[in-house]
Amino acid sequence: MTSSSSPSQDEQSFERTRTESLRADALMEEDVAWSHEIDGERDGAQYDRAERAALRRVAGLSTELEDVTEVEYRQLRLERVVLVGVWTSGTVQDADNSLAELAALAETAGAMVLDGVIQRRDKPDPATYIGSGKAQELRDIVLESGADTVVCDGELSPGQLIHLEDVVKVKVVDRTALILDIFAQHAKSREGKAQVALAQMQYMLPRLRGWGQSLSRQMGGGGGGGMATRGPGETKIETDRRRIREKMAKMRREIAEMKTGRDLKRQERRRHKVPSVAIAGYTNAGKSSLLNRLTGAGVLVENALFATLDPTVRRAETPSGRLYTLADTVGFVRHLPHHLVEAFRSTMEEVGESDLILHVVDGSHPAPEEQLAAVREVIRDVGAVDVPEIVVVNKADAADPLVLQRLMRVERHSIAVSARTGEGIEELLRLIDDELPRPSVEIEVLVPYTQGGLVARVHAEGEVVSEEHGAEGTLLKARVHEELAAVLAPYAPVAP
Numbered sequence: 001m002t003s004s005s006s007p008s009q010d011e012q013s014f015e016r017t018r019t020e021s022l023r024a025d026a027l028m029e030e031d032v033a034w035s036h037e038i039d040g041e042r043d044g045a046q047y048d049r050a051e052r053a054a055l056r057r058v059a060g061l062s063t064e065l066e067d068v069t070e071v072e073y074r075q076l077r078l079e080r081v082v083l084v085g086v087w088t089s090g091t092v093q094d095a096d097n098s099l100a101e102l103a104a105l106a107e108t109a110g111a112m113v114l115d116g117v118i119q120r121r122d123k124p125d126p127a128t129y130i131g132s133g134k135a136q137e138l139r140d141i142v143l144e145s146g147a148d149t150v151v152c153d154g155e156l157s158p159g160q161l162i163h164l165e166d167v168v169k170v171k172v173v174d175r176t177a178l179i180l181d182i183f184a185q186h187a188k189s190r191e192g193k194a195q196v197a198l199a200q201m202q203y204m205l206p207r208l209r210g211w212g213q214s215l216s217r218q219m220g221g222g223g224g225g226g227m228a229t230r231g232p233g234e235t236k237i238e239t240d241r242r243r244i245r246e247k248m249a250k251m252r253r254e255i256a257e258m259k260t261g262r263d264l265k266r267q268e269r270r271r272h273k274v275p276s277v278a279i280a281g282y283t284n285a286g287k288s289s290l291l292n293r294l295t296g297a298g299v300l301v302e303n304a305l306f307a308t309l310d311p312t313v314r315r316a317e318t319p320s321g322r323l324y325t326l327a328d329t330v331g332f333v334r335h336l337p338h339h340l341v342e343a344f345r346s347t348m349e350e351v352g353e354s355d356l357i358l359h360v361v362d363g364s365h366p367a368p369e370e371q372l373a374a375v376r377e378v379i380r381d382v383g384a385v386d387v388p389e390i391v392v393v394n395k396a397d398a399a400d401p402l403v404l405q406r407l408m409r410v411e412r413h414s415i416a417v418s419a420r421t422g423e424g425i426e427e428l429l430r431l432i433d434d435e436l437p438r439p440s441v442e443i444e445v446l447v448p449y450t451q452g453g454l455v456a457r458v459h460a461e462g463e464v465v466s467e468e469h470g471a472e473g474t475l476l477k478a479r480v481h482e483e484l485a486a487v488l489a490p491y492a493p494v495a496p
């Protein structure tokens with residue numbers, strides 16, 4: 001399609017080119033010369049200028065349901081949303097991916113995505129996130145599409161949220177609130193629920209609004225505060241704040257107690273020297289699928305973000321018969337809200353204290369490298385840098401072979417698998433076996449047949465080098481951990 005030269009204002013505002021994702025949509029300001037051949041010669045500057053001025057509509061984002069019954073079924077939580085992103089750096093593709101991920105998040109939260117637009121800017125507008133002119137256009141899109149919520153692809157300041165809401169006249173939420181909402185919907189365990197609630201309160205605290213605030217805004221807002229702006233509403237907010245703070249303190253204590261319970265369990269596992277493997281990775285990468293494939297555990301797998309919020313720990317066995325634990329973890333996401341990282345820190349510490357991390361990445365995703373980097377950032381954040389890592393490139397069945405090759409080349413310690421088809425799983429199991437810490441003490445013991453349980457323990461917890469069944473018992477040569485070596489010490493054959 002050749003772009004029309006200077007389309008009329010009406011065409012500019014309402015023509016939709018959903019299929020041409022690179023085409024800036026017709027929402028530009030009047031001053032933009034859009035007469036250039038889009039596919040023809042345009043230098044970078046022009047491109048930039050056009051992009052800066054345009055709210056670029058991202059194609060294929062609409063998840064408007066065709067089946068009416070499905071709409072009704074979802075009606076309860078259904079919000080009709082328009083997504084908006086500010087694109088400050090990176091390529092068009094990056095910007096599109098980011099908005100596509102926001103769409104997936106919104107859907108996971110139960111919303112219906114009607115439209116998505118991106119504005120090119122050096123940085124978000126301090127007042128309204130997108131520029132004020134663009135905010136007006138966004139208002140038109142909201143009206144036209146019948147949306148009841150705008151979702152911004154970032155964390156907005158309390159002020160930005162208020163100002164943008166004033167313009168678009170529907171609820172405005174940001175990426176952080178959306179992720180918090182999903183976590184709140186998905187948390188099952190008491191601890192998970194408490195962690196999410198804490199994070200939500202933390203997020204809410206500076207964003208509390210009552211009519212005290214609108215009052216102060218009416219009275220000129222922004223400036224000095226002072227007695228004049230201090231209405232009864234503000235006092236109410238102060239009371240609310242205090243109540244929330246008290247609740248948060250209580251919640252923190254509860255979480256700390258629950259953590260103690262989990263720590264005990266972990267210590268128990270450590271005492272038995274069962275090596276632990278943590279499966280970490282970006283949300284929807286296939287962590288739970290992999291856990292199921294490796295252990296046959298029935299863990300919830302869903303094509304939704306953050307299907308897993310409560311860490312599941314399963315027992316597994318290497319091909320050589322050594323036991324280890326395998327833990328599924330909460331998925332990561334770019335710009336994971338800071339409050340959540342804090343709230344889930346204790347859960348994520350599991351990753352930090354494991355003996356090996358299986359870092360799962362979706363090989364069929366458009367930007368797997370970005371996902372790897374985002375996850376590593378959080379791993380660094382929780383101080384889990386010393387744990388050896390195997391990069392497990394999953395969904396090899398669906399991935400572009402060239403992308404797989406690229407990842408294998410860059411990631412030294414990596415393997416391509418498919419949790420779905422089972423491809424590469426055998427090899428992964430062997431890799432895990434190689435990477436798990438070796439028990440350090442070499443022993444040679446003669447275990448009487450009456451102590452069969454000990455022989456079984458050596459098999460499970462150590463590595464058997466040789467085993468002979470003699471008249472007096474089982475002659476074992478093996479490598480075991482110190483504690484088991486101490487238990488076995490009495491059975492060392494006496495030197496002749």
Ligand SMILES: Nc1nc2c(ncn2[C@@H]2O[C@H](COP(=O)(O)OP(=O)(O)OP(=O)(O)O)[C@@H](O)[C@H]2O)c(=O)[nH]1
Pocket residue numbers: 281282283284285286287288289290300301302303304305306307308309330331332394395396397398417418419420421
């Ligand atoms: N094609 C393909 N799809 C896969 C594979 N592994 C998982 N999936 C799909 O990817 C989606 C996410 O899988 P999960 O195992 O729930 O992913 P997860 O990493 O546990 O996700 P969260 O718990 O939400 O963070 C599901 O729809 C799976 O069916 C695979 O090897 N190939």
Ligand SMILES: [Mg+2]
Pocket residue numbers: 287288289300301306307308328
């Ligand atoms: Mg999962």
